[in-house]
Amino acid sequence: MAGKKSEQSLKLAAVLDLNAASVLHGKLQSLRGSDITVDASAVERCGTQCVQVLVAGAKAWEADKKTFTIGPMSGAFEQTMQLIGVNFEQILSKEIAQ
């Protein structure tokens, strides 16, 4: 899958706080239409609102029938996802099931 022409990557910023949510939202919007890998390896802090944007992104990609992948994750990112109980796996598979 590496090198696929339509595959894009989005590297998340280190701090994903309230202010970053709009920025992230905009970025995701601009990357619509092709498969995407979100690189969360540099995330140090992640707020709920950015998670929301990512969830919405996952749904959007699902609707577009494209793959939305969360790639490498930093420890902080992973922990936040667990803490707030967001499981992209479930979200995405649920979408498929529908």
Added chain:
Amino acid sequence: MDMNEIREIFFQECEEQLAELETGLLKLNDGDRDPETVNAVFRAVHSIKGGAGAFALDDLVAFAHVFETTLDCVRSGKLEPSQDVLKVMLKSADVLADLTNAARDGGTVDESRSRALVKELEALANGEQPAAHAAPEPVAAKPAVAAAPAPTDSSGFQPIPFSFDDFGGEEEEVLMVAPTYTVTFKPRAELFSKGNEAALLLRDLSRIGEMSIHCHTGDVPTLDRMDPEGSYLSWTISIKTEKGEEGIRSVFEFAEWDCELDIKLAEEAEADDERPMIPVPFDLSLLEDEPAIGDEPHVGMHVEPVVAAAVAAAETATGVMQAAAAASARAEKKEAPAASAAAQANAANAANAAGQTIRVDLDRVDRLINLVGELVINQAMLSQSVIENDNNGTSSINMGLEELQQLTREIQDSVMAIRAQPVKPVFQRMARTVREIADITGKSVRLITEGENTEVDKTVIDKLAEPLTHMIRNAVDHGLEMPEKRIAAGKNPEGTVRLTAKHRSGRIVIELTDDGAGINREKVRQKAIDNDLITADANLSDEEIDNLIFHAGFSTADKVSDLSGRGVGMDVVKRSIQALGGRISIQSKPGQGSTFSMSLPLTLAVLDGMVVTVAGQTLVVPLTAIVETLQPEAAAIHSFGATQRLISIRNSFCPLVDVGRILNFRAQQANPVEGVALLVESEGGGQRALMVDAIQGQRQVVIKSLEANYMHVPGIAAATILGDGRVALILDVDAVVGASRGQSLRQEMSLAS
């Protein structure tokens, strides 16, 4: 901002909350059953508790907690807020205020009182409801799986202890020990815009017990339809904690009003369980030990790819796409700030609509007021020098100066308005005083306040509390009769004390009326004779007798009670009111009660004064003291004794006071016929004629403290700077009048001390 400042803000907010609390309770007392009122009361206590918790003010938290629990019973309709219940609540509000003050200023509170109230509150909370609700504190043994007090790691996250045993056979047993609560939590967008973070709340929640969590993502719209700063996620959390519902609520302390929060015991929750509860259990240790999760796949992987592949893909893709991403990021950057700016503007607008206030340090306001004062002086000096140098008198400069004068006056008024505060907080404190005294004396009293929103300078407000408290005590202790007596007199057994504030001709008038017995003139007169204040054969008018109560060391209470009659009485009140530039008067009708009315200046920063000349010096006499001015005629002046002179005004005699002589401006008494007499009202209601050489005019002057800049000068209240740049002294009318009485003044002083 350091901790002390935050603490200070907390206490300021406490004051507001306490006021809110009292207002609400009084409304309830008057029969208001609006749920919003109950909520407001609950919220006030709740906020105080929350803040106190942050500062580890344990006493305050403990009391607020009990109070809150009882209020919650009222809120949920389990407890009817009857008069008796509210009496306890009002007392509790008083104790809460005491505890807050003790926490701020140190000192102690009457522990037995608060303990007794805690018992009463608990009795109220428990008495009328089943034990089911009152069981937030299980005394059960420690759970088998002890909640590990996990240390905070570098990223600020708290590991959430979790044991898979909970899903195994031990589950039921563990449940027996610590109750499991089901919490549903749905934040609103405001929660985020106020800087709260749901993730942090959840983290804190994880600290109080073992929890599993399910995040509902169903409400998240698709990307193009979402507001990045909206709120779409909600959670169902299952938490096992010994802290009970209260403990869980305390986590959401500061966010509670910005989210939907529902906490249930798990058993109840299961009954209406319709949610597909798929908790995501986790433990940080699992992160390192992935296989242990087994069928729990790694978060975020889409269908078939594995982490390694994704990493590889990302790495490759990163190289290819970086340029594109950067470009699009740049493009987005332009839009994004605009969008967020718009969002912020919207938020600001919404906030504005709700009546925005800011907290400003009083020092800053004072500095501004001071500067505006200087501006006014400077403007006056400028226009004066222009007038002096202006020959034709109609130059355009004059026009400009007039506009400037108007502007400065407007600026001054606006600045003064900043300091203006409603008298409400002081009035509210009086409600408490009335309650306490009514309790001690066994009288039944109703306090009615009117015009609480009348605004007056903050300095005046601060200094008003003490004399008012004194007067209220007097009104209840001396003024109102015991219930039996009232019934015998055909009155309502419940006495009424009415406290009103209103603006009248640039001053604030505060009136305190009671419907008690009125002043017992016979008794007052006898007391005054006993205390050598008047001679036994003195012929006094009713008004003069009434005014005797303002004399030092005067108390008519038969025995010295705990409340009043400790030698400090109405004389102190009168002095404090006068120190504020105010006047106090009394009207009393036997059998119908008394009215004390105080007239105070709206501000202590400016003063309307009459500018006069005395022995070549310019003095300012406060306009409020002056009753009238007159030109004495030789025929009206009468000598009395060696040095005293009287002036006859409309067939009554009035002592003539030579201001220049009293202040030692001149050695000899001036000829009254050459000067002007200012008739002033003095202590005790009597009038004096102050003699000055000439009147220059009336002017509003900016008060400059003499004590702060120089030292106290007897007979002088303060100073000001006039338009010509010269300093003029403001006359302390009462001191001058007092000094004219010479010997008698000193005698009074020694009585008072």
